Amino acid sequence: IGRNHGAGMSGLRESFREAQQSILLGSVMHKQRTVIHYNDLGIYRLLAQCKDTAERNSFFEETVGKLFAHDQSSDLQLVKTLRLYFQHDEKLTETSAALFLHVNTLKYRLRRIEKLTGYSLQKSEGKMMLHIGLKLADLMGDDYRYR
Structure with missing residues (x-):
């Protein structure tokens, strides 16, 4: 689940991106499908941004x-x-x-x-x-x- 980024399209896009990342990385961290808060992703939040x-x-x-x-x-x-x-x-x-x-x-x-x-x-x-x-x-x- 993503953090609250406020109203508007940019806030919605950012919340959606974080929610997607939480779902994907939550399964990596826990080896199963689970709901996890974006803030609980720890270092995975940063490492997942490594596109190179x-x-x-x-x-x-x-x-x-x-x-x-x-x-x-x-x-x-x-x-x-x-x-x-x-x-x-x-x-x-x-x-x-x-x-x-x-x-x-x-x-x-x-x-x-x-x-x-x-x-x-x-x-x-x-x-x-x-x-x-x-x-x-x-x-x-x-x-x-x-x-």
Whole structure:
């Protein structure tokens, strides 16, 4: 559902655009059809505006593309590991429990992620780049060859 932009055609157009984006991105965020308020779309609101497919794909490749490629030939599930690590607010014990792993195995996977991507999970810039890369992957959906 979009925000209220007031009366007039321009307000109506903007509200309609936001409502459409809420429906589309709500299904990406929740993997099912659902109603979601535009304000709840978070970073997806910004990323969905990225129309330059080449730049989007380049950013994806530079951040998490190697993890997706690695997961095609390995059973380490690095993408799932990184997603759950972020979902559990970088708490090792909670993440390892969600993955049914020992904490040391999780630490190994996180070091592997850092080595493959070149981004440190100890630095806010590295975490941000990887997190945005995962969000882009969500938006790209089946359009991307690794998925």
